[in-house]
Amino acid sequence: MVDQCHTAMTERKSHHSEEMKANLQSRLNRIEGQIRGVKSMIERDVYCDDVLNQIAAVQSALNSVGKLLLEGHMRSCVIERIQSGEEEVIDELLVTVKKLMK
Amino acid sequence: MVDQCHTAMTERKSHHSEEMKANLQSRLNRIEGQIRGVKSMIERDVYCDDVLNQIAAVQSALNSVGKLLLEGHMRSCVIERIQSGEEEVIDELLVTVKKLMK
Amino acid sequence: MVDQCHTAMTERKSHHSEEMKANLQSRLNRIEGQIRGVKSMIERDVYCDDVLNQIAAVQSALNSVGKLLLEGHMRSCVIERIQSGEEEVIDELLVTVKKLMK
């Protein structure tokens, strides 16, 4: 089974579809724009409550990107590496998931 | 008591110190850079686990900005507006805090 | 203005309506039962995924109790204490809210 999670030089790589990459990039572009929006709100002394609500929106958008990535990772590299006997991928995944948990 | 949360045209404004504004802006600049970093990682097919860890770092940085803003807001506008009898500020604050809660 | 947040001996007290107290108690009774349910699931070696979903349900129920309490607190003691000049209630509230935030 060709392990797509490795290149010849054994450097770990992800292998999203072009469609997934475009989806992630467009979400991140929007988040980047939102961050610039928050900076401008603060520069213009916009009322804090409005800024806080904008930050909550960015957090939610960022969480969605995280969940998309986690899903893509678990459906590809995690399965492939477990099937090729690399159970340590679970240790790695646990550390990451715990950071994303409440 | 001069209510700093209003301008003459009664549009609500925040009134951070220049020092606080500089602090918030520098944090947001860093976050903006981190988001661009995540975009580049995805473009270069960097291993998902590394990208997920970077997203967790951005979430944590964003949470810190939110906490700083919430603190500034509660110590200024919330106190001022309650002391001038505008108890509805609590309704507004509750909606915002609940979005930031787990 | 009678400060309900104090008793004669200046010990801080809350002053929920009987209706609110009954609501909180019934939610907490249910949570207590859910915790016992989780214990029994573990004792009977129920599949972990099912137990994890039950824990997520308890977390959500507990968050709701926290939000109800926070709302009651902010609408009563926080307003009363600010209006009687005890602005340090904001310091106290910030510490608590930050623990409940993501």
Next chain:
Amino acid sequence: MVDQCHTAMTERKSHHSEEMKANLQSRLNRIEGQIRGVKSMIERDVYCDDVLNQIAAVQSALNSVGKLLLEGHMRSCVIERIQSGEEEVIDELLVTVKKLMK
């Protein structure tokens, strides 16, 4: 490879060590006691801020139980089921992890 995640009647089971089960049970006993403590605090009209802090402590204890269970599950059933070709365990795990995420 004997798949411990199944009994003869193919009902999914977990298979924690006795030591893990004792650890989980003692944590859950403490949480159950804390919930009863919160109920008593509310009954005695204890100041809301103190009750909220106790709820934050229960949330944190519950999160720890969730992380322990998730770890045990991922190191056993998830690996076993993927190695025996049951990749749908990833779908199930994703649903659960997303509920536990921020």
